[in-house]
Amino acid sequence: MTVIKGVGACPGKACGPVAKLVSEGIPTHIVAGSILVVRVVHPYLAPLFPMLGGVVVEDGGVLQHAVILAREFRLPAIVGVREALTRLIETDKVCIDGATGEIDILPNQGLGPQK
């Protein structure tokens, strides 16, 4: 199992498929329970938060929108994960711990690409 470390920004644990956000707009490929992986979160993405399992952000600020929203929706969140968008792929399933900042990439369980 591979472990990536960031900064825990909102406590809680969650496991789910990786859903990367590489461009702006409404991301139509996200499924309920996804772990959103993103460079930065803007407030317009807030309506998606209740369907997410957790959030992983490349940006390191502990007072950024992603952290504020994660706390309001009680979602595990990890920030400051350098190159998360490169190191995590859409076929990964991960478990995140928003207290320790640890991301466990689970062994491939035959998950196909997320639609």
Add this chain to the structure above:
Amino acid sequence: MTLDSAGDLQVDSGALEDIARRWVLATTVEAALGLSERIDAIVARLESLTTSTTAPLASTESRLLTIGDALSEFMPLPILAKMFIGAMLAWLRRHGFDGPLPLPSPSPGARLAADLATLAERCAATGISPAELRDRWPGVPPEVAAMVRQFAADHCGFGPLAWEAPGFDEPSFVLEAMVLSAGHLRGPEPRQEPIATVFNSSLAAAVYLALGSWIDVAERGILMVRRSFHISILPLLAPTASVSGVTPIDILFARFDEIADGLPSPSVLRMRRQRYETSTSYLDRNGIKPERLDHLVAA
């Protein structure tokens, strides 16, 4: 201070903390606490400009200058907020503060989520699913169309960082968000009881209060810039263009000082537009389709 290849401003955090500390010491807490009111006043000035879109030239010019002044006053605030809040928090932590952070609740984003949940409920009450609404739009019952359009108008500041990119100003964007999050939409969790916050100095208490105000500014930054664009600048494009001999879209490629002092030739504006339209990496990253500017101006 440097601008990196992604367009992010990289600053020296040590220098920033020093600036932030001096700023807090040199100003009053009341000034920091007045930030939100200051932004509200700027927005009110901008919104007051939208009462007429068919004003004569003198009025149009005067309104453009007012917009320029208001944006000049506003634009530095969210940029400063981004820089200051981290520095202020670091200072507090180093001086022994370990209490709850002064985060807004509900935040602007959480309010958007709650409002969209309410809209979804009202639409569902008409018996049309979010997917049907999206697929049939704009061919939906007038009362439903009116609700969605009103939501788009009320939330037109929410969207990507690029202010011309599609956001909640567009009914189709609203409906796409509703479809994606159908069955999950809700507002934030109720706020937990605040924990008593103890400070070891009056300065720490002042920095904490100022931090809360700056976080509020940072939260509303993109929202207010985009909202200003939609409510005050867009309505002025057509009247400004009509007296300048260019198209409304061309005006988007002029700077404020050029609008005030004299536009460059139409060919220069068109060249800028062409450069913009061929910036595929920028357009793709921000979800901007080729017809977006026409759609914006037409709306």
